[in-house]
Amino acid sequence: MTDSPSYRFSVAPMMDWTDRHCRSFHRVLSRRALLYSEMVTSAAVLHGDRQWLLGFDAAEYPVALQLGGSDPAELAAAARIGEDFGYREVNLNVGCPSDRVQSGRFGACLMLEPGLVAECMAAIRQAVQVPATVKCRIGVDDQDPEASLFTLVDACAGAGIATFVVHARKAILKGLSPKENRDIPPLDYDLVRRLKRERPGLTIVLNGGIGDLDAAEALLADFDGVMLGRAAYHDPGLLGEVDARIFGEAATVTPEAAVEAYLPYVEARLAEGVSLAAMTRHMLGLFQGRRGARAWRRILTVESVRPGADAGVIIRALAEVAGSGVQAQGLTVGVEA
Template sequence: MSGNAKKDNNYNAFRLSIAPMMDWTDRHCRFLHRQLTQRALLYTEMVVADAIIQGARERLLGFSAEEHPVALQLGGSDPQKLAEAARIGESFGYDEINLNVGCPSDRVQSGTFGACLMKTPELVAECVAAMKQAVKIPVTVKCRIGVDEQDPEVALDALADRVFAAGVDALWVHARKAWLEGLSPKENRDIPPLDYDRVYRLKAKNENRFIGINGGIQTLDEALGHLSHVDGVMLGRAAYHTPGILSEADAALYGEPARDFDFAGLIDAMAAYAARHIEHGGRLAHVTRHMVGLFHGQPGARRFRQILSTDATRPGAGPEVLHKAFAAVELERASRAA
């Protein structure tokens, strides 16, 4: 089912977001993350505009109402197609439409979108303007500081100036260049050096614009440090591989009362969610593959990971596997406390 919960269109509320990550931030991952943080803005994987217009929309765009606030990230470079895809996304109940101007993969380049659009800021602005005209929800852009031999001082300002003039509601900046030739997408996430100061300078020049930062941020303490300079922080792999850190995010970043997180309740919620998914023809592993790092660094984490990696992948596996894995965590905790 598509979502229909009440939305918060005050973009300044989004101090924390979870990055769009291909093959990772599907609806099952987002449901897990929402159990851990009620405040963070969640992003879909990138969905190509053509696929939305021509493809199986419920499969591509369907999500749970519990995921709000959730943003749809689009890939494309044709303003009219992006406008149509944005309209469809809004009709499904998404809280935001985001344009990908940062992905460096070969497949994305061959479609003339993603990071290569850093070279054509005028076209990006046309895309933003078309989407803004098509929908009432916020339209945002996620970009790099530059690509290939571009000077980030020039390239990032050129993009920012044009998209802000076109009415973009927020700009999320991955603080690395992308190298379109010579580096794989994985290498592009690690090898180009991070330049957080470049994003800070952009914010200093655009005091009244929402600018968020992404890239290499591992902890909530690091996130707080960035929030002294920019409006929002986007966590990627840290949120995925160690999702348990999100259980402290609402207190750390939004000032909500600190509390002992109810992980038993989380497991119950995820087991019930997995049961519904299985009833509709899905597999337990579709859900549990996002949970293996939930107790990273805690007693019982290794056993929890082992059970989910083996038992949950077996044919016919049911939600009881989650309870078995969590029981192993509780047993380890009890033995250490004794």
């Protein structure tokens, strides 16, 4: 098996959000955070445009691939393909509550079939040399969370799986929307703490409701790692402090420095025909709480969708953020002299 990734801090896989452009942006903010792909179904990997679905820039590394599916042989084949693309981990989604996922017999509904999940994980583990991991909920619908979580984890651990990312909420598949499932079911960190305490040999990463780095640091006293989702996406500036605060490295990355570091990627993708808006949509929250943040968001939102929009839009937006004038003046990419 290859060197294991650090699970101390990761950014959650989020459908329609954590695409390659998002990950490239997050990577300039944190060198150490483990980044995840959007969930990709095993069937799509086998029968779809693999380069489109799985391709990523080397600068994003380390990146984990999250798969959705419930057919062991199909998942194993998709995992091998993902490993060949360079992903550092293959993760199985056993937590997504969307109707689309349920209809395909994968995601959170698999909490009801721990034996099948274990069979899938055994197949993935045998297919690849990189770590095979599970991201799950603590239960679904009327399940007793204590029984469902421990049963699933023990079944997968019996198949040789050692790392589990646990979203510490039930998924209510009957009666709540996917959006409501992110907030309404109560969090149960204590149950996940008990899982770690009683299964000390397993790597347990906590996910769900972690809103900032203060909370993340406190939770690392009890868990092997923390995974942030919406908090990291909507306030990506916090990622600039991850390497220093979570991994003990000296430097932080300022939002201004992140913009400068991201511009070469933006220029390269624009040259390939990618729209500016596809990249700037992930940057909107970068200056959250800063004077000028509203103007930053407005310029990126309005001007990035215009025909011919280039990296100069980002530079003009940066100039509107209080205290960024010096940095903005030094950036000339995409701007006429």
